[in-house]
Amino acid sequence: MCGIVGYCGVKQASEVLLEGLKRLEYRGYDSAGICVGEGGCLTTVKCKGKIRELRSIVPVDLKGTYGIGHTRWATHGEVNDQNAHPHSDCSGNISIVHNGIIENYSVLKEKLQSDGHVFKSDTDSEVIAHLVSSLYTGDLEKAVKLAAPLLKGTYGIACVHADEPGVIIGARNGSPLVLGIGNDEMFLASDVTAMMSYTRQAVYLEDGEIVRIDAHGYTTSDVTDRAITKKIEHIDWELQEIEKGGFPTYMEKEIFEQPLSVERAMKGRLDKEIATGHLGGLNMTSSELLNVERVKLVATGTSYHAAMVAAYLLETVARIPSTAELSSEVRYKNPVVERNALHFVISQSGETADTLYAMRELQRKGARVLGICNVVGSTIPRESDGGVYIHSGPEIAVASTKAFTSQLTALYLFTLLMARMRHLSFEAGSRILEAIESLPGLIAQVLSNADAIKTVAHKYCAHGNFLFLGRGLNYPVALEGALKLKEISYIHAEGYSAAEIKHGPIALINEETPSMFLVPDDRLRDKVITSMKEVKARKGKIIALAVNGHGDIDEIADDIIYVPKANDILYPFLMVVPLQLFAYYCARKLGRDVDQPRNLAKSVTVE
Numbered sequence: 004m005c006g007i008v009g010y011c012g013v014k015q016a017s018e019v020l021l022e023g024l025k026r027l028e029y030r031g032y033d034s035a036g037i038c039v040g041e042g043g044c045l046t047t048v049k050c051k052g053k054i055r056e057l058r059s060i061v062p063v064d065l066k067g068t069y070g071i072g073h074t075r076w077a078t079h080g081e082v083n084d085q086n087a088h089p090h091s092d093c094s095g096n097i098s099i100v101h102n103g104i105i106e107n108y109s110v111l112k113e114k115l116q117s118d119g120h121v122f123k124s125d126t127d128s129e130v131i132a133h134l135v136s137s138l139y140t141g142d143l144e145k146a147v148k149l150a151a152p153l154l155k156g157t158y159g160i161a162c163v164h165a166d167e168p169g170v171i172i173g174a175r176n177g178s179p180l181v182l183g184i185g186n187d188e189m190f191l192a193s194d195v196t197a198m199m200s201y202t203r204q205a206v207y208l209e210d211g212e213i214v215r216i217d218a219h220g221y222t223t224s225d226v227t228d229r230a231i232t233k234k235i236e237h238i239d240w241e242l243q244e245i246e247k248g249g250f251p252t253y254m255e256k257e258i259f260e261q262p263l264s265v266e267r268a269m270k271g272r273l274d275k276e277i278a279t280g281h282l283g284g285l286n287m288t289s290s291e292l293l294n295v296e297r298v299k300l301v302a303t304g305t306s307y308h309a310a311m312v313a314a315y316l317l318e319t320v321a322r323i324p325s326t327a328e329l330s331s332e333v334r335y336k337n338p339v340v341e342r343n344a345l346h347f348v349i350s351q352s353g354e355t356a357d358t359l360y361a362m363r364e365l366q367r368k369g370a371r372v373l374g375i376c377n378v379v380g381s382t383i384p385r386e387s388d389g390g391v392y393i394h395s396g397p398e399i400a401v402a403s404t405k406a407f408t409s410q411l412t413a414l415y416l417f418t419l420l421m422a423r424m425r426h427l428s429f430e431a432g433s434r435i436l437e438a439i440e441s442l443p444g445l446i447a448q449v450l451s452n453a454d455a456i457k458t459v460a461h462k463y464c465a466h467g468n469f470l471f472l473g474r475g476l477n478y479p480v481a482l483e484g485a486l487k488l489k490e491i492s493y494i495h496a497e498g499y500s501a502a503e504i505k506h507g508p509i510a511l512i513n514e515e516t517p518s519m520f521l522v523p524d525d526r527l528r529d530k531v532i533t534s535m536k537e538v539k540a541r542k543g544k545i546i547a548l549a550v551n552g553h554g555d556i557d558e559i560a561d562d563i564i565y566v567p568k569a570n571d572i573l574y575p576f577l578m579v580v581p582l583q584l585f586a587y588y589c590a591r592k593l594g595r596d597v598d599q600p601r602n603l604a605k606s607v608t609v610e
């Protein structure tokens with residue numbers, strides 16, 4: 004949420020900053036700006052709109068070999084040119100970009116205004132520029148170190164001063180900041196995608212750390228001036244992974260990558276000899292795993308839906324009482340940490356503020372918290388007590404797709420591991436293992452049906468309301484289908500357990516409100532068909548996601564999207580992919596910006 008980039012080197016900074024911002028645009032895209040320094044003079048260009056709008060107003064001859072840039076997702080103050088970053092102090096000598104929220108900004112602003120500072124925006128962020136300015140006595144790093152303890156809230160900051168050419172100071176507290184090491188050039192960014200065209204050497208900052216970079220190097224320290232030695236890490240992602248690779252959108256590319264991303268999530272983790280899952284990063288001994296009496300999974304959005312599927316599976320297959328909870332609610336409910344409970348936090352980005360804070364609260368109470376994350380080196384994996392990387396590769400589209408199926412893959416392997424340590428026989432374990440191994444091929448089969456799904460999407464996309472209905476393991480998938488549709492097509496959609504509609508939502512059924520029924524070939528199939536009949540009796544249109552070769556659904560459903568027959572536990576994968584495609588084709592037909600839907604941003608790093 005909000006992208007920050009900084010550059011010091013020999014190249015024209017404006018080009019590097021604009022390219023970095025383009026790569027970070029998925030983190031926020033309502034306004035953007037850059038500030039470039041040259042010969043003791045800072046030039047800021049910023050505007051409402053996307054990076055392409057910014058690029059169109061940046062002078063081609065804008066000179067300067069260092070600078071900072073920002074792409075915004077508004078929290079304080081409406082979306083307009085003044086509220087776009089960078090922000091400067093009254094003299095225009097200091098310029099800052101900020102990601103996060105300064106909670107005490109109004110107190111600080113009042114004080115600074117009474118000292119004569121004049122503010123130009125409605126943002127919380129501008130206060131940082133004036134505060135640093137009020138503490139500046141010729142050394143920007145020192146001024147930032149004095150300002151940092153006065154700021155309450157979260158921040159990733161990059162800051163420049165006209166009198167200190169070629170120098171950027173960065174500070175981190177709760178919002179990600181990483182620096183990139185090049186040859187005679189240095190980068191600072193909120194995530195590594197901004198710098199991947201130039202370097203693979205990264206240093207991740209921790210909360211409380213301050214960094215000073217110039218073209219030739221960097222120093223890291225804390226606000227008390229204590230020097231901190233940092234580990235240089237290698238960025239493994241390939242450049243082509245952050246490009247569209249011939250697809251019209253990132254979302255389509257990421258949906259179609261799923262046979263591969265699911266395979267990567269299971270690679271090296273299937274132990275056929277003893278029919279179990281092998282997850283090296285859990286950092287738990289066999290006896291510790293055996294002592295687990297309860298599993299709590301904490302996440303938000305799509306990751307929460309993966310948590311719900313996993314909780315159901317852990318309880319039914321591994322026979323361990325398990326629950327999924329929303330991270331935003333966990334943090335504030337004074338959660339009880341039970342003895343022998345194991346906690347998972349699930350987050351694609353590894354930076355989601357609600358989930359990160361829930362994890363810290365649980366850890367403060369003595370919980371052991373494992374992470375299921377995608378972005379290597381992000382905050383949750385670094386602060387958790389162990390966990391599993393899902394290795395999906397970068398997920399750039401704002402709507403999460405491939406991360407969901409990879410999260411499920413990791414959680415299925417964990418379930419198998421726990422079940423095999425308890426009651427599950429070698430034969431039953433082998434069947435689950437083989438089922439998991441067959442997933443890439445089955446998902447590829449589902450994807451080969453994309454044209455049929457597109458036809459159904461085009462037939463229904465003019466409807467203003469949808470219900471998504473499923474049961475058991477597929478109830479969370481119905482929620483996920485509804486979330487996908489609403490976030491990228493802006494069509495109102497609700498997900499329910501198919502059994503629940505008779506308790507209220509059936510009142511919504513009429514000819515204008517289609518229902519998408521998830522009808523896997525499992526033990527709840529007949530129950531779902533009963534719910535379908537109830538909807539049919541009320542003239543509701545029905546789209547069924549069903550298994551090939553079952554004639555009975557033809558009589559009830561208006562349209563059917565077929566999925567292959569599979570082991571019962573695999574249907575969440577085989578049902579979610581058509582729902583992703585359905586939402587995608589509806590949104591495209593309606594002319595929506597599927598990669599950057601309105602009001603949203605990837606990686607929600609504010610509460």
Ligand code: F6R
Binds near residue numbers: 358486490606
């Ligand atoms: C929906 C979506 C969001 C995220 C949620 C959690 O398509 O992308 O609901 O799933 O913001 O994000 P992570 O998994 O990064 O914690």
